[in-house]
Amino acid sequence: MRRKLRVGVVGTGRISLDRHIPNYLKSHDVELVAIADPLVSSLNLAGNRFGIGARYYSYKKMIDTEKLDIISICTPNVFHKDMVIYALEHGINVLCEKPLGLNESEILEMREASINNNKLLSVGHHYRYMPEVWAAKKIIDSGEIGKPYIVRVQALRNRGIPTWGVFHKKKYQGGGALIDYGIHLLDVALWLTGNRKLIKVNAFSSSHIAKRDDVNPWGQWNKEEFDVEDHITAQLVFEDNLIMNLEVAWAVNIPETRNTLSISGIEGGVEVFPFELFKPKHGMLFNCGASYIPGDRVDPGEALISDFINAVKEGRQTRVRLEEVLHLAKVIDSIYENADSK
Ligand SMILES: NC(=O)c1ccc[n+]([C@@H]2O[C@H](COP(=O)([O-])OP(=O)(O)OC[C@H]3O[C@@H](n4cnc5c(N)ncnc54)[C@H](O)[C@@H]3O)[C@@H](O)[C@H]2O)c1
Structure with a gap:
């Protein structure tokens, strides 16, 4: 029997509680082994609600310790880039919440880390x-x-x-x-x-x-x-x-x-x-x-998590492709630049 994929979740706020943690727990293909959040109240709320024992204040410590196959990044946007790259460089497939990065140039760096480490990177565009x-x-x-x-x-x-x-x-x-x-x-x-x-x-x-x-x-x-x-x-x-x-x-x-x-x-x-x-x-x-x-x-959030797990198992891309995410970021950057110039 194939072993279950080991999952960790970084950031235990709203989207983590509502979408990522419950949907990983529904899957028979993965085991949610650890969560990380520097905010003790948030970490314990998630840990106690879902019965997760391994709790970390530092996402790096979690990654260094837990031998993960999959990680979800559910933190404020500014932290996405460093967390995504650290995880990819440690051989972990990453599902990051939207927006993947603050701008196109951050996403280009993340894509490079995904390619160089041959690990899947996708984004929580549940629509x-x-x-x-x-x-x-x-x-x-x-x-x-x-x-x-x-x-x-x-x-x-x-x-x-x-x-x-x-x-x-x-x-x-x-x-x-x-x-x-x-x-x-x-x-x-x-x-x-x-x-x-x-x-x-x-x-x-x-x-x-x-x-x-x-x-x-x-x-x-x-x-x-x-x-x-x-x-x-x-x-x-x-x-x-x-x-x-x-x-x-x-x-x-x-x-x-x-x-x-x-x-x-x-x-x-x-x-x-x-x-x-x-x-x-x-x-x-x-x-x-x-x-x-x-x-x-099917709930779209459940379908998103399930597509990501299956994509990792089958060595394929998810429905949301990085090229599309880059294009989206380029359009958003252009809108902000134009609006800010007025
Ligand atoms: N797909 C969607 O529909 C959807 C909906 C809501 C939020 N989001 C995205 O999810 C992300 C989080 O949003 P939220 O509403 O859950 O916010 P939130 O504020 O409820 O939760 C964020 C959590 O990240 C934690 N955090 C902060 N720094 C951290 C660090 N260094 N390491 C680990 N954890 C850290 C915070 O303590 C907090 O618990 C954002 O990127 C947001 O855009 C997506």
Whole structure:
């Protein structure tokens, strides 16, 4: 019988508790052997909740001691690069939370470490495992909607400023609403439209709401330290005249939170959430939903972890490729650079 792969998790905050630890524990192919976090309360909460005995304050100590096959990195963004590279250099396959790095140049370094050490590196873009996203990809790639030429991406929370961790500080996160929240839909939008080369950007960012006293159902955030955007909008022009209109907010004055990803082609269109296909046909306009999409009973977070484990076992890539992650980072860098220049 094949031995179980040994897994360690670095960072025992929200995403670790909600996604990584529980889904590793569900798998029959791995054994979650250790966790690491310098914050004793966080480390013990995770350890006690999931019955994990081996607990480390230092991720390096965990890596040096535990002979791991797989590691999940679930820490603030600024720590990802050094942790990922240290793990890869110690022969461990790495699943890192998004964003993989603060910018493209960090990700290039990580990719090099992955190649040089022949270990898998992938990222927690769980939206890629949503059935609606899979369905949209299938339809667009089939040519059903013709050539896509306009994409609408809206990741808009009426109010949802993160109040835990360090999401409000640029030096830890690299940015605000876009790199934290908009990144999911932007990643999917780029993937669905074939990761075309970015030609032009016009972007504007602001933090009107987060810099003052305001309402937030998630509680009080640190407005004095807040130095990232709570709202950003950009028009992106990609090669072959594909236009993407992007708007992302942690807080904006609209009636309710909405996630829109809508792609129009010359022959038809696709709305991803909820999934719908539009077609002009026989002199009529059709709107068509899907009553069954493969994978629609699997939680995308579980599918992500399971794909990573299987990819390690089978020596293949995951659904999320590093080339795509680099392209995404390049686009995000360009949006921030353009917005910051105003
Ligand atoms: N995929 C998603 O939908 C999703 C959702 C939330 C967060 N995330 C990502 O997950 C990461 C963590 O976010 P979170 O919400 O869990 O934050 P969090 O603040 O709840 O948890 C972060 C944890 O990392 C720990 N940490 C800090 N420095 C460390 C170090 N040197 N070594 C080990 N642990 C360290 C902190 O003590 C904390 O327990 C971020 O990169 C974030 O963007 C992804």
